[in-house]
Amino acid sequence: MNTKMLQETICFILSVLSNSLKLHLFNV
Helix, strand or coil: CCHHHHHHHHHHHHHHHHHHHHHHHHHC
16 A cells, blocks of 8 residues: 555545534534
């Protein structure tokens, strides 16, 4: 696995986590 692909995967996971966290906070 190359570094660029790994960075993109990490960025994608972080964005998904932050989006779900925002939804969770807004639902409270």
